Amino acid sequence: MARSEDGGEKKPLERLGVREIAKRVGVAPMTVSRVLSNPDMVAPATRAKVLEAIEAAGFVPNRLASSMKGNGRMIGTVVPPLINSGIAEQVQGMSDECQQGGYSMLLVQGEFTTEAEEASIRTLLGWRPAGMILQSFVQSEVARQLLVSSGAPVVEISEIKGRQPIDMVVGVSNFETAYAMTMHLVAKGYKRIGFVSTPIHGNDRLQQRRTGYHAALSELGIENHASMEVEVPITAAGGAEALATLTERHADIDAIFFSSDTLAIGAVQECHRRGWAIPDRIGIAGYGDMDLAAQLYPPLTTVKVNRYEMGRRAVRQLLDRLGGKQKLATITSLGFEIVDRESA
Amino acid sequence: MARSEDGGEKKPLERLGVREIAKRVGVAPMTVSRVLSNPDMVAPATRAKVLEAIEAAGFVPNRLASSMKGNGRMIGTVVPPLINSGIAEQVQGMSDECQQGGYSMLLVQGEFTTEAEEASIRTLLGWRPAGMILQSFVQSEVARQLLVSSGAPVVEISEIKGRQPIDMVVGVSNFETAYAMTMHLVAKGYKRIGFVSTPIHGNDRLQQRRTGYHAALSELGIENHASMEVEVPITAAGGAEALATLTERHADIDAIFFSSDTLAIGAVQECHRRGWAIPDRIGIAGYGDMDLAAQLYPPLTTVKVNRYEMGRRAVRQLLDRLGGKQKLATITSLGFEIVDRESA
DNA sequence: TCAAGCTATTATACTATTATAAGTGTCAAG
DNA sequence: CTTGACACTTATAATAGTATAATAGCTTGA
Structure with missing residues (x-):
């Protein structure tokens, strides 16, 4: 094992660990460990010496090892x-x-x-x-x-x-948010509302949003065709494309509810390109209230969910839970807001 | 230690590990370990049995332990x-x-x-x-x-x-990118170019961009005042604010180079609000070529850096390096592009 | 027929930290 | 002068995987 003749017996460079720190200070490894995790259980004088040695050596405790003990x-x-x-x-x-x-x-x-x-x-x-x-x-x-x-x-x-x-x-209840936004759009006078989302398959949040949209429409007796819904990739270009697709299919669509601000913002740009007035020619609503939404021209009507x-x-x-707190809520529902701005 | 009388001696539920899998298959722990990391060193028959047991038990090897051995x-x-x-x-x-x-x-x-x-x-x-x-x-x-x-x-x-x-x-050489964009703007006929960035302190990338901007201007003999530069937070609102500040200070500013697309996009929205034509009233250039840049109205002239x-x-x-490859480059410089679109 | 050569497998020891139990020493009360 | 209580410290073993060396079993060639 390459026991190189450096005079001594076993000096494999002595990896830096609690053991080495302990040796340098003259205490047991356990004491060093306690200085790091339960400082109060160590006498102040000892603690000071240990901390000094740790500092001097630039020792960073190995969390892999502590994790193995369940911490x-x-x-x-x-x-x-x-x-x-x-x-x-x-x-x-x-x-x-x-x-x-x-x-x-x-x-x-x-x-x-x-x-x-x-x-x-x-x-x-x-x-x-x-x-x-x-x-x-x-x-x-x-x-x-x-x-x-x-x-x-x-x-x-x-x-x-x-x-x-x-x-x-x-x-949040994605159903509620989408239901509320759809209701909001109808209340503002829109009659033909399209729905655009990113790929729904396997994403229950998007499924719920679509269901909420459907629920609001059917509750109001507004008929809805599957052709008024599209799925596009989550990019600004996707939003623009969706706008083009939907308005081509149904020239009378007067508003579109996008399942993401990114899409809505893309659609707004497409409207500018076409010279379509927002919200007069078409209303645009988003989801998420990302930073840009409020600054957008025109400001984006959207569902605000505090993702942070x-x-x-x-x-x-x-x-x-890890701290042992009892009676933890199983379901934490965060609120949401319909942020009514000018785009719809 | 609560040696509950369940007949046996020591059965602390037998945590799932290579040892337990090994016991079930009737091999040594090491063999199980090898099935996971060096399958070729294990006889096919043994390997199959071990894999079966792993599958059946839903065993997920503990990476903390293997990491401790330097892997x-x-x-x-x-x-x-x-x-x-x-x-x-x-x-x-x-x-x-x-x-x-x-x-x-x-x-x-x-x-x-x-x-x-x-x-x-x-x-x-x-x-x-x-x-x-x-x-x-x-x-x-x-x-x-x-x-x-x-x-x-x-x-x-x-x-x-x-x-x-x-x-x-x-x-990338941030200096080069900013130098190139500034040169590009001048080439397009802009004479009074402002510079907006997010807080520069402690960020050498931003420092280099500003330096590149300075270098280009001074090389062209264009005088530059510190008052033509602002720092704002990295938000769309920050961009809008910067546009307001700079054009108020210097009514004759004809273009602004933003150190981030986010800022530039915010500024573009502000221009729309003011009814300012882009790029006629003012040119806007960004940095980053984020997804929205190309879809923006008008499309954003920006520096494309492939961050992904x-x-x-x-x-x-x-x-x-970890794979032991020799002669690894110490410096890897990725290229960049000045994406000339319509905003400037 | 025995040693060498090979493959497949096993036994041992090691990684760094820490829970636990056992062990010091000191002080005050009995 | 002992006993107990207390504060602090240490020794031991455990966590889970794997490098390493050792061993078993088999084939092959001399």
Whole structure:
């Protein structure tokens, strides 16, 4: 084993760890460990010496090892692509709250397919996270089983009603939001309202939005054709394309409800290009109230959902549970607002 | 220790691990381990039995334990706030490449302050990541020292020239990009060009962009006042505000170069509100070529930097190094394009 | 027929931290 | 002068996977 003759017996460069720090200070490793996690249990004088040595050595305790003893301080999360989706706000919320609570965030981007979901969850569970945050309800039964048997608390950021959550849910009623926006548009005098969303398959949030839109229309006795709905990719170009498609199919459409601000903003640009007056020629409504929505010309009427707060709350739920808090809400419903601006 | 009388001696529920799987199959733990990491070293028959047992038990190997033996498969990264910054694209690139390489991504959001940076890096190093990706050059000397002594390869996604990198750099010459855009604007006939950026302090990329802008102007003998530059927060409202401020200070400003598309897009909306024709009344140029830029009305002239690719390349560098590849580039410079559209 | 050569497998020990239990020492009360 | 209580510290073992060396079993060639 290359016992190089450097005179001594065993000096493999002495990796920096609690052991090495302990040796330098002249205490037991356990004492060093306590200085890091339970400083009050160590005599002030000892503590000072240990801290000094830690500082001097530039020692950063190995969290892998402590996690193995069940003190994991890592939250795992699977999110859809960050670009344009408004998920970035949520991730920021999660990250901020994690950091505040002393946790690290392990992030995996995954598609909404069953296999990808399963693979992502498997990867994360491999790190034995203290908690997991998932988007939308988990589809794969295998993945659900893995999550349950992992024992970690799980928050699904999702539609708040529908399937049985694995553990906890944080979200809004997407049905309600879409229902409310559709009602709002009708109240403003629109009669032929189109609906545009990003691919709905496997995304219960989008499904609920569409259902809410349908519910409002049918409740008001407004007939609705499937041809007044389109799915497009989540890009500004997608929004523009949807506007073109719908108004070509139905020249009398007087408003379009987009399931995402990104799409709505794209549509607004397309209207400018065509010289169509908003909202006179056509009303445009979005979803999400992203930063640009209020600054847009004309300002965008949209559904405001506090995604940053959603992220925070999801982590908070996890940390509360980990902290042993009793009587935790299983379902946390955040409110929403219909922000009535000028685009519809 | 609550040795509950269940007849047997020690059956603490037998946590699921290689040991337990091994016992069930009737092989040594090491064999199970090899099935997972070096399947070729195990006889096909044995391998099949082990895989079956793993499947049946829903066993997910503990990566914490394997990481402790130096097989860490985690990349740590510190990023600025994701919202509006175009960092989301980069994170997506990193994430995709990590996943492809079988690595997980540990993400910390941190501000650009020295203390926050140091804290974030410390946190990440605690997880003993196989590699680190940082934004901009690391300011804190202590943090640099920690990184170096951690032994992990480090990529700084940053301005590619300037300070000595800790290890490797991936990026573009922000100086060049800004210089090129400024030259481009002058070539198009603009004479009084303002410059707007988000807070520059501590961000060498922004510093370089401003320097490039200065260099181009002075090379052309165009005088430039500090009053033609503003710093605003990275929001659409910030862009609108900057436009208002600059045109109020200097009524004769005929173009503004924004250090971010988000700002430029906000400014374009402000122009619409004021009824100012773009580019006739004023030219607007952005930076980043975000998705919306091409769809904007009018389409945004901007600097195209492939942020997604930057993220990928950063991870690639790390993985190449970890894979033992020799002669790795220390500096990877990605190209850029001046995308000439109609806003300027 | 025995040693060498090979493959497949196993036993041991190690990674860094920490829960737990056991062990010091000091002080005050009995 | 002992006993108990208390504050602090240490020794041991455990977490789960895997590098390493050792071993078993088999074939092959001399």
